[in-house]
Amino acid sequence: MELVINIVVGLVAFLHFYFLYFEMFAWTTKGPKIFSAFPKDLFPKTKSMAANQGLYNGFLAAGLVWTFFIENLEWKNNITLFFLCCVAVAGIYGALSVSKKIFFVQALPALIGIVLLFIQSK
Numbered sequence: 251m252e253l254v255i256n257i258v259v260g261l262v263a264f265l266h267f268y269f270l271y272f273e274m275f276a277w278t279t280k281g282p283k284i285f286s287a288f289p290k291d292l293f294p295k296t297k298s299m300a301a302n303q304g305l306y307n308g309f310l311a312a313g314l315v316w317t318f319f320i321e322n323l324e325w326k327n328n329i330t331l332f333f334l335c336c337v338a339v340a341g342i343y344g345a346l347s348v349s350k351k352i353f354f355v356q357a358l359p360a361l362i363g364i365v366l367l368f369i370q371s372k
Contacts, residue, residue, distance in 0.1 A: 251366065251369065251370045252370065254366060255330075255363060255366045255367060255370060256318070258359060258362055258363040258366060259314050259317060259318075259330060259334070259363055260314075260318075261359055262314055262334065262337055262359050262360055262363060263310075263311045263314035263315050264311075265311075265355070265356065265359065266307045266308065266310045266311035266314070266337070267307075267308065267311045269303075269304060269307040269311075269356075270304045270305070270307045270308035270311065271304070272284075272304065273300040273301060273303045273304030273307065274300070274301045274304035274305065274308075275304075277293055277296070277297050277300040277301070277304075278293045278294055278297055281293045281300070285349070287349075310333060310336055310337055310340070313329070313332075313333040313336075314330070314333045314334075314337075316329070317329050317330040317333065327367055327370075327371065330363070330367060331364065331367055334360045334361075334363045334364050334367070335360075335364065337356060337357070337359075337360035338357045338360040338361050338364065340356065340357075341353055341355070341356030341357025341358070341360060342357050344356060344357075345357060
């Protein structure tokens, strides 16, 4: 079970490192393709805002990666749960405010990780 949890946590971390890259460095090039419903002139105007969001996604990814180095299992599970909950809340908010697709890309993997953590602790 721990291996499956580590894979899910690693996937969520990888996704957030990708979000960091996308929002900080590729917002004006890939953004209009990914968010095709938004006007193209929006992306240059929101470049610094997107970069700020990317930085926060990087913090989430770093927190999840940090959990791989925590030796105490109780602390590891608690810190992992905290960061997965942060990701899930951000994904749910994004789904409600921007696009439902965000739920499936961001929140669902984190929620799966949360459920697996609870199953493991039983």
